[in-house]
Amino acid sequence: MKKLIAFAITLALVLTVASMAEGVGDAYPSSGFTPPEGSAIIKGELIGNEVGWGESDAAGRAAAFDGDIFTFFDPLGVGDGYAGIDAGEEYVLTYIVIHPRENWNARYDGAEINGSNDGENWDLIWMNEEGEPAEWEWQYIPADQFKIKEPSYRYYRYYNELQHGDVGEVELYGYSKAAAAAAAAEPEPVVEEAPVEAAPEPAAEPAPVAEAAPAAAAPAPAPQTSDMTALAVAAAVMALGSAVVISKKRK
Numbered sequence: 001m002k003k004l005i006a007f008a009i010t011l012a013l014v015l016t017v018a019s020m021a022e023g024v025g026d027a028y029p030s031s032g033f034t035p036p037e038g039s040a041i042i043k044g045e046l047i048g049n050e051v052g053w054g055e056s057d058a059a060g061r062a063a064a065f066d067g068d069i070f071t072f073f074d075p076l077g078v079g080d081g082y083a084g085i086d087a088g089e090e091y092v093l094t095y096i097v098i099h100p101r102e103n104w105n106a107r108y109d110g111a112e113i114n115g116s117n118d119g120e121n122w123d124l125i126w127m128n129e130e131g132e133p134a135e136w137e138w139q140y141i142p143a144d145q146f147k148i149k150e151p152s153y154r155y156y157r158y159y160n161e162l163q164h165g166d167v168g169e170v171e172l173y174g175y176s177k178a179a180a181a182a183a184a185a186e187p188e189p190v191v192e193e194a195p196v197e198a199a200p201e202p203a204a205e206p207a208p209v210a211e212a213a214p215a216a217a218a219p220a221p222a223p224q225t226s227d228m229t230a231l232a233v234a235a236a237v238m239a240l241g242s243a244v245v246i247s248k249k250r251k
Contacts (some may be wrong), residue, residue, distance in 0.1 A: 027067025028171075031097045031138050035173040038180075039094045042087050042172045047119070048157060049073075049081040064158060069168040072101040078164055082114075084157030085172065090117065092180070093151045095173040096126060096141035098158070101166035106132045108139070110162025113172070115153030122159075125151045152177050 029041045052059025052074040059074035061083035075081035093115065100108040109131050114122040126146050133139060143150075158170045 025066030030067035044085045044087040048083040069099045075165045079161035082157040082159040090177040091174040093174040097171040098139045099169040107163045107166045116155040
């Protein structure tokens, strides 16, 4: 996450500065295209023909990057002139969007996007080899149609050496190679996880209190020795009395 944030900030700063370059129109880009994740419109200083066919300022390079599909870049001749962008640093190209000139779809046949890192020697990144488009509309060119995998250049241009090469709008999307490298080199922060504390053991339930059995009735105390003696004497007296009574009756 930290890498992505740093990369997004760097890319935003670079593109903000580039958007102030001379010649890029306030309405540019105008296709409404949503670029691949991590990519944005590539802006910079315009390069190529300042004027177009018939020495017209309106037909020069700026017309291909002004956000207006009704204005157009019109080169001096077949293979004679181009319209492009100096991005100020290397950008990895990820997508191309082009709008042909109104009423001149045939001049989109053979259209090229070239890349260079010195502004003089150009590599072919993509070429329209499908001929004239059926409709006058935006043309979308994803990276899987490129002749170079992950092209990385400072200079990009629209060019045509088969047709006169008119074009209404050219939009190039990509990301800063340096910013991406810086984001990739930044180490990921190590997040230490807090140790998980063991859950406290539940308190032991108190042992049930056993109910005391009802106390048995205490046995009557045994008669003491003195009591036994008294009883014996009483019994003897009673026996003697009984004998005397019986003896008197017999007389």
